[in-house]
Amino acid sequence: MKKIVILAFVFVVAAFALSADVYVKIKTHTDAFSMMGQDQPAKDEIAEHWIAPGKLANLSAERSFIMDGANKMMYIINNTDKSYVAAPLPLDMSSIIPKEAAPMLAMMKMTVKVNPNGQTKQIGRWNCTGYDVDMNMMMMQMKMTVWASTDVPFDWRMFGEMYSNVSKMQFMDDASIAEFKKIQGYQIATDMTMNVMGANMKMTTLVEEMATKPAPAGVYAVPAGYTKKESLSLQDLQQK
Secondary structure, X not given: OHHHHHHHHHHHHHHHHHHOOEXXXXXXXXXXXXXXXXXXXXXXXXXXXXXEOOEEEEEXXXXXXXXXXXXXXXXXXXXXXXXXXXXXXXXXXXXXXXXXXXXXXXHOOOEEEEEEEEEEEEEOOEEEEEEEEEEEEOOEEEEEEEEEEOOOOOOHHHHHHHHHHHHHHOOOOHHHHHHHOOOOOEEEEEEEEEEEOOEEEEEEEEEEEEEEOXXXXXXXXXXXXXXXXXXXXXXXXXXX
């Protein structure tokens, strides 16, 4: 009888873990740099992910993304002017950009190459595998080391499929996204160096917190009072 009770308790706990949401807090740090005679100070930014089966909320100060897998919809949210655009999944950027931005979209094609670097290390409580990533877009060259872990409390493959729609907002095509899918696991930390029009920049990201807990009400929905738009503005495309 005691063994049956224990097994029932384990089953309930496991069922809760599978159905619970996962919260991830990511810190991005950009070193100070100079570009075209202008000095830019160092900057720290926080983004948050809420992850559930078939759902993803990617939240930051200026722009947020909500993915609703069940209804195959994505919501691109501008927190600055409290507006949003609704788009069917998978995302087709050409259907939601203003006509004047179409030539820019064609020019902003990014090429990506991902290679495992054979290194492993522990970051926080996660055992991570290293990958070297080379990215090029117009006058911007980027090199990145990614540390990814499969030891996370959610389906990282599902996350990657849903997040590929966010990658399209960063001017990645299907070939670039396919390269990123070579990374096995969720990205725990990255180190990136960029050369933009001769200016050198350095950026790092790090998962500061990951926890399984109930999501706040409405986290997978467009905030109340936001105005729906039919297409993105140029300001939307320039946001982070």
